[in-house]
Amino acid sequence: GQQLNQSPQSMFIQEGEDVSMNCTSSSIFNTWLWYKQDPGEGPVLLIALYKAGELTSNGRLTAQFGITRKDSFLNISASIPSDVGIYFCAGRLNAGGTSYGKLTFGQGTILTVHP
C-alpha cells in the first residue's frame, strides 16, 4: 500500500534552534498536510498545501509542497519548548474513486526541545 517516509524519526534540539523535517512518497499526492500531536491528544492541523511548489507559512512554521508532488518539508524557526510533540505529514492521493478524503500518514517525527 501507499507509504510515506518521514524523517528524521526524532530530533533533540536546543530552544531557539531551527528544525527541518520532510516526507517522501513513492507516488504522487495532490495534497500535503502537516499535523502536530501532543500526548493524549488528537492530531492538530498546522499547514495544508494544495499545489506543487507551494510554500506556505503559519507563524514560525513554513511548509513546502515539492515540485515532483512526491515530497514535502516542514521547517520550524526559533523553536520554543511548546513545540515539543510529534509531527506528522499526511498526503492525499489523486481525487476520485475510493480514495476520496483518505489521508496517508508518515510515521511521525518526535521533537524534543531543551530549554
Added chain:
Amino acid sequence: DSGVTQTPKHLITATGQRVTLRCSPRSGDLSVYWYQQSLDQGLQFLIQYYNGEERAKGNILERFSAQQFPDLHSELNLSSLELGDSALYFCASSVSPENTEAFFGQGTRLTVV
C-alpha cells in the same frame, strides 16, 4: 478544541468482547473518518463516511464496522476484540470528502486485556 467529540476517552475491556466508539463531527461537517493509531503501525485509515454513506475503506478488519447516522454522528463497532486491537482510535471530520482539511477528535484509548 477541534470541535470533534469522541466518547469515551478511555475504554478497558476483555478479549472477545465488543465495544462501540462514538464520534460527533464538527458542526457543518458531513464527512467522518476513522483512524487507528498504534505504536507499531502509526496512524492508519480505517473508513470514511459522507452524509450517511460509506465512501472509502482502508485497512479495516472484518470484525470492525462503522456507520454514520442521519444526525451525522458516527459509531465504530469493534467485536471479538483481541489484544492487538489495543490502540488509540481517532475520528476526524471535514466539510466534504473533497475537503482534505480534516479535524481530529481527542481519540478513544482502547485497552484490551
